[in-house]
Amino acid sequence: MGLPTAGRDLLAHGIGGAKDLPIPLELAIAGAVAALVVSFTVLAVAWRTPRYDAATSGRPAPAWLDRLTSSTAWRVALRVLGFVFFLYVAAAAVFGQDTLVNPFLGVFYTLLWVGLVPASVLLGPVWKAISPSRTINAVLAKVSGSDPEVGMYTYPERLGYWPAAVGLYAFVWLELVYPHSTEIGPVRLWCAMYIGIMLIGGALFGNRFYERADPFEVYSSLVAKLSVWGHRDGRLVIRSPLANLDTVPVAPGLVGVVAVLFGSTAYDSFKEASPWVKFVQTTSIPSGLIDNVALLVFCVGVGVIFAAGCMATGVGPDVRRSTLPDVFAHSVVPIIVGYIIAHYLTYLVEYGQTTIVQLSDPFSRGDDYLGTADLEVNYWLSFHPDFLARLKVGAVIVGHVLGVIAAHDRAVRILPRRHQLTGQLSLLVAMVFFTVGGLYLLFAA
Structure with a gap:
């Protein structure tokens, strides 16, 4: 693909707006709200x-599959393949x-950030x-004779997922706000800092870190909870996605992670909406400041609305209200x-x-290392807007x-028991708000 089209796709993130959604907005919102209320x-x-129940849910996977995926050879092969691809990129x-x-x-931006979602849903925690x-941490531990599972210190449980939430925010800021996000230098620096922090953290706190x-492992592992693959007592099991989702480890900062993921996606659609584009173009406020504030407001706003919906309920003596947002x-x-x-x-x-086509020519010299340089991009989805809209x-x-x-x-x-139904109403209201707002942004982009 030539530079103009590739650049346009990368800058626009391929998000279809109203032209791709030949469905009345009012009908979509009414249907979505009705689905939530009926459910x-x-x-x-x-x-x-x-x-x-994580202790009983799921049935054992085939014995041969369990042996394969738990074998050292399988784990090493995946690490080698992943590291070779890392070096290539x-x-x-x-x-x-x-x-x-x-x-x-x-x-x-594509295969890692977006591709992690279908890969993790289909295969489990890919990252x-x-x-x-x-991989690097494991090799260094092997050389030094230490255990990669155990670092020099115990990871502070009070930190929970908050470092991952900060890392995810740093990524979406780079992607959605930073004005030079499509230049190699800044992205390369971001990746170098990420690798450096991960190696230091792994050395200090082990694999728990x-x-x-x-941020990418937490992201992938969370999404992987919607797969059918899980583990119980060290053995591979097949569960329903919702039963697997119930096994997400609860820790401080989990609501921060989901707020960044959800809020940044909503902001990515919002910044393409015509009223917002017009406001940014006509205001005297620097666009960089506006974009930074808007991204922060979306992420914090999602977290606050969700937390309020979770905490506005009656609780028993064994449950602290402040923990409910992470629990839900x-x-x-x-x-x-x-x-x-x-x-x-x-x-x-x-x-x-x-990207797969471009990977065959990593140095832009006309090479074809992977044999994909002559492949044609299929634009079937863009040519079927009705199907795309409904999907x-x-x-x-x-x-x-x-x-x-x-x-x-x-x-x-x-x-x-007295709050099991009425206690969910505030959370249901929050989800209805997310549904209406999300569909509006989807149509407005």
Whole structure:
């Protein structure tokens, strides 16, 4: 693909706006709200006891598959493949040309950030298996005779997921706000700082640091909870996605992670809306300041609205109200996945193909190392706006319905019986607000 088209795709993130959505906005919103209300009503009547239990849910996977995925050879093979790909892309970042056709940008923004979602849903926690930081840390530990699981210090549990939330915010800031986000130099520097921090953190706190502080691993592992693959007593099991979602480890900062993921996706759509574009173009306020404030407001706003919806309920003597946002934060994961599909599907499919083509020529010299340089990009999705529209709206609605189910099961488990239904109303209102706002932004972009 030539430079003009590739650049346009990368800068626009491939997000289809109103022209791609030949469905009345009012009809989409009405249908989505009705789906949420009906789902909640049905759950209130038919789902009065918790159904998900990590200790019993799921059935054992085939023995041969469990042996394969738990074998040292399998884990080493994944790490080697992941690290070889990391070195290949790093070579493009260091020695390739500073242009939009450098595959480093496509790998970073497309295959890594957006591609982690379908990969993790289908295969499980992909980044944990191929993370270059984990690989380097494991090799250094092997050389020094130490255990990569154990660092010099114990990871402070009070930090929880907050370092990952900060790291995720740093990424979305680079992608959505930083004015030079499509230049190789700044992105390369960001990646170098990320790798450096991960290696220092792994040396200090062991692999626990990656589980809580690596933004990409936390992102991938959260989304992977919507896959059918899980573990129980060290063995691979097959679970329903919602049963797997219920196993998300609760720790401080989890609501911060989902707020950044959800809020940044909403902001990415909002900044393409015509009223906002007109305001930015006509105001005397520097656009950089406006964009920074808007991204922060979206992320913090999502967190505050969700936290308020969770905390506006009665609690029992064994539950602290301040912990409820983190306890229910797992219910936002399917909503995040739904919005990522709605906002980035075209971008992933079409610019992802472009990136695969560009990967064959990492130094822009006319090479064809991977044999993909002559492949043609398929624009089927862009040529079928009706199908694309229904898929986008359907993804948003399904994500919210699954979120309501996940929240309901957690509520009937931890809330006092007298508050199990009425206590969910405030959270339902928050989810309705997210649905209406999300669909409006999807149509307004």
